[in-house]
Amino acid sequence: xxxxxxxxxxxxxxxxxxSLSVTAVTxxxxxxxxxNDGAAKQAILDFVTRTTAEGSADFxxxxxxxxxxxxxxxxxxxxxxxxEFRFVIDRAPDLVKAHPExxxxxxxxxxxxxxxxxxxxxxxxxxFEALVVxxxxxxxxxxxxxxxxxxxxxxxxxxxRPYIDLTYLPMQEVLTFLRANGYKTxxxxxxxxxxxxxxxxxxxxxxxxxxxxxxxxxxxxxxDGKPVLIREAKLSLDNIEAGKIExxxxxxxxxxxxxxxxxxxxxxxxxxYVKNSPGLRLSVAILHDDAAREYAYxxxxxxxxSPVGTFSQEMYDLGQKEGxxxxxxxxxxxxxFAFED
Amino acid sequence: xxxxxxxxxxxxxxxxxxSLSVTAVTxxxxxxxxxNDGAAKQAILDFVTRTTAEGSADFxxxxxxxxxxxxxxxxxxxxxxxxEFRFVIDRAPDLVKAHPExxxxxxxxxxxxxxxxxxxxxxxxxxFEALVVxxxxxxxxxxxxxxxxxxxxxxxxxxxRPYIDLTYLPMQEVLTFLRANGYKTxxxxxxxxxxxxxxxxxxxxxxxxxxxxxxxxxxxxxxDGKPVLIREAKLSLDNIEAGKIExxxxxxxxxxxxxxxxxxxxxxxxxxYVKNSPGLRLSVAILHDDAAREYAYxxxxxxxxSPVGTFSQEMYDLGQKEGxxxxxxxxxxxxxFAFED
Numbered sequence: 001x002x003x004x005x006x007x008x009x010x011x012x013x014x015x016x017x018x019s020l021s022v023t024a025v026t027x028x029x030x031x032x033x034x035x036n037d038g039a040a041k042q043a044i045l046d047f048v049t050r051t052t053a054e055g056s057a058d059f060x061x062x063x064x065x066x067x068x069x070x071x072x073x074x075x076x077x078x079x080x081x082x083x084e085f086r087f088v089i090d091r092a093p094d095l096v097k098a099h100p101e102x103x104x105x106x107x108x109x110x111x112x113x114x115x116x117x118x119x120x121x122x123x124x125x126x127x128f129e130a131l132v133v134x135x136x137x138x139x140x141x142x143x144x145x146x147x148x149x150x151x152x153x154x155x156x157x158x159x160x161r162p163y164i165d166l167t168y169l170p171m172q173e174v175l176t177f178l179r180a181n182g183y184k185t186x187x188x189x190x191x192x193x194x195x196x197x198x199x200x201x202x203x204x205x206x207x208x209x210x211x212x213x214x215x216x217x218x219x220x221x222x223x224d225g226k227p228v229l230i231r232e233a234k235l236s237l238d239n240i241e242a243g244k245i246e247x248x249x250x251x252x253x254x255x256x257x258x259x260x261x262x263x264x265x266x267x268x269x270x271x272x273y274v275k276n277s278p279g280l281r282l283s284v285a286i287l288h289d290d291a292a293r294e295y296a297y298x299x300x301x302x303x304x305x306s307p308v309g310t311f312s313q314e315m316y317d318l319g320q321k322e323g324x325x326x327x328x329x330x331x332x333x334x335x336x337f338a339f340e341d
Numbered sequence: 342x343x344x345x346x347x348x349x350x351x352x353x354x355x356x357x358x359x360s361l362s363v364t365a366v367t368x369x370x371x372x373x374x375x376x377n378d379g380a381a382k383q384a385i386l387d388f389v390t391r392t393t394a395e396g397s398a399d400f401x402x403x404x405x406x407x408x409x410x411x412x413x414x415x416x417x418x419x420x421x422x423x424x425e426f427r428f429v430i431d432r433a434p435d436l437v438k439a440h441p442e443x444x445x446x447x448x449x450x451x452x453x454x455x456x457x458x459x460x461x462x463x464x465x466x467x468x469f470e471a472l473v474v475x476x477x478x479x480x481x482x483x484x485x486x487x488x489x490x491x492x493x494x495x496x497x498x499x500x501x502r503p504y505i506d507l508t509y510l511p512m513q514e515v516l517t518f519l520r521a522n523g524y525k526t527x528x529x530x531x532x533x534x535x536x537x538x539x540x541x542x543x544x545x546x547x548x549x550x551x552x553x554x555x556x557x558x559x560x561x562x563x564x565d566g567k568p569v570l571i572r573e574a575k576l577s578l579d580n581i582e583a584g585k586i587e588x589x590x591x592x593x594x595x596x597x598x599x600x601x602x603x604x605x606x607x608x609x610x611x612x613x614y615v616k617n618s619p620g621l622r623l624s625v626a627i628l629h630d631d632a633a634r635e636y637a638y639x640x641x642x643x644x645x646x647s648p649v650g651t652f653s654q655e656m657y658d659l660g661q662k663e664g665x666x667x668x669x670x671x672x673x674x675x676x677x678f679a680f681e682d
Binding site: 063066140144184186193194197198201207208209210211212215216217218219220226227229236237242245246247249250251252253254269272273276 | 404407481485525527534535538539542548549550551552553556557558559560561567568570577578583586587588590591592593594595610613614617
């Protein structure tokens with residue numbers, strides 16, 4: 001149901017160096033093999049066909065093909081606690097050692113307990129403030145090296161695997177499929193751009209400059225005669241709630257043609273704005289309804305509530321009314337992780 | 342003095358549609374024909390050779406090749422008043438008609454007078470506040486359409502030409518040369534991203550998402566049941582002084598390998614930060630010392646002071662000490678504008 005696509009690139013840089021790569025996607029190859037046949041898969045295939053086929057009424061010029069993806073709960077596991085918070089939990093003890101007064105703050109007390117239920121019970125903004133303090137005082141490069149080093153050794157407690165394995169295979173296929181059809185892919189996360197950008201290329205094939213996230217101020221200083229930038233404990237861009245689409249549009253000056261998310265707390269307005277923009281737009285919301293293979297939480301469709309990534313019944317009803325694609329992980333995804341048999 | 346480069350791209354999108362473009366730059370072709378031979382031109386050629394030749398000690402992988410350009414005074418004329426302010430001057434009367442109380446504010450009184458000397462004499466921040474008010478209350482798309490319509494009819498008062506003609510030919514050549522060698526080019530302006538991004542592709546071949554600028558908040562609202570984003574009279578990202586490099590690094594998570602600017606008021610710290618970053622980096626500062634063909638202002642090298650784009654002697658000395666390339670428009674540029682004979 002999608003056009004034959006040939007993308008051949010021959011690019012050489014440097015003296016007489018040549019490299020050749022050929023990608024050919026034919027009608028015989030399923031670009032989304034981890035998706036079960038059904039309305040969700042078909043809607044994604046149709047969207048790409050209609051926006052990329054020359055002569056289509058919904059054709060989008062290649063330079064305007066922009067797609068944005070939430071990370072937590074959309075590209076990888078977020079339940080019961082965001083991976084970024086696990087990093088903060090591991091990092092906080094050193095900070096509190098240097099600043100013992102922080103131990104009295106409820107958020108730090110919970111973080112130091114390493115009790116994930118207690119941490120998850122914290123007010124989201126309270127937790128985020130502790131995160132902002134923990135992720136300040138260093139250069140952005142130092143934080144990038146730290147998160148990448150952590151990701152090499154840290155293991156998810158349920159699957160006992162590195163976090164890169166917890167990315168969703170069906171969504172990796174969507175990223176690849178969109179890029180093969182000329183879409184420039186972006187991350188639009190409620191999490192910290194300073195944490196996500198350093199691994200976005202390795203994990204998702206998305207370069208750092210195409211990661212939009214909540215952002216802490218950087219401060220220019222001259223230290224020992226050399227200029228440095230230091231992360232401040234001050235949130236300059238807040239991607240929670242409508243902030244995600246407000247900041248994406250402000251920073252990039254573009255409205256995505258396709259928006260993927262899962263949470264009422266930071267995706268709802270972005271999905272709504274994109275779907276209502278002129279032209280053919282695709283808004284996709286991932287419903288976590290697979291307690292066996294991943295997690296089930298909502299409270300859309302009567303699923304239990306969750307401290308993270310809440311998919312409210314209100315958002316569900318809005319999505320149905322506006323024609324978003326609501327993906328059931330249980331029914332629409334044949335495989336969730338690459339490591340599954 | 343630079344390697345033979347072949348860049349061949351064959352890309353097709355859409356059913357059976359094919360497009361072919363071939364760019365071949367050989368040692369016989371001068372990529373910077375509007376530059377006079379000299380240290381500045383040679384430094385740019387050498388930088389590209391050393392960062393792109395395979396096996397070079399200074400080789401930069403293609404995915405890391407980032408170059409950032411200030412706009413006003415670096416890519417086009419800024420003197421005696423920024424083009425963005427001319428747009429605001431033309432736009433302000435309608436705003437004051439709707440909000441007569443604004444006429445009492447000194448900045449608006451000066452703007453309404455259309456006396457450029459009086460406007461230029463305003464405190465920069467006072468002027469910028471008036472700009473922020475003038476450029477608020479509409480959607481970002483509406484502002485984009487407005488600036489592009491204005492640019493079609495507005496004429497520069499000295500040359501009587503559309504502003505696109507006031508872009509510097511030598512800098513257009515640098516943009517093209519860097520891109521042909523795998524560099525991703527960005528604008529890093531002290532001006533408004535909401536004004537510059539809508540024309541950046543047409544004027545400079547730079548897509549909107551690669552424009553970093555001072556940015557006003559957008560506010561998500563539901564109007565008549567539809568979601569909209571409205572520009573607020575509040576500056577969320579301020580690219581003045583060190584803000585330019587702080588915000589670039591915060592938003593894009595990248596440090597450019599090459600930085601081009603001209604002003605002590607918003608390029609100095611960026612040029613300093615880039616030049617002092619690890620690896621081979623290029624910082625280029627444009628000195629406006631050509632009173633005949635463009636303008637001469639400084640006060641570096643004893644040139645007269647200017648209300649915009651001040652190139653201080655302090656910045657000049659810092660650049661000399663740190664090994665920036667200081668471009669004399671008078672001596673280094675054979676042609677300044679494409680319309681010159």
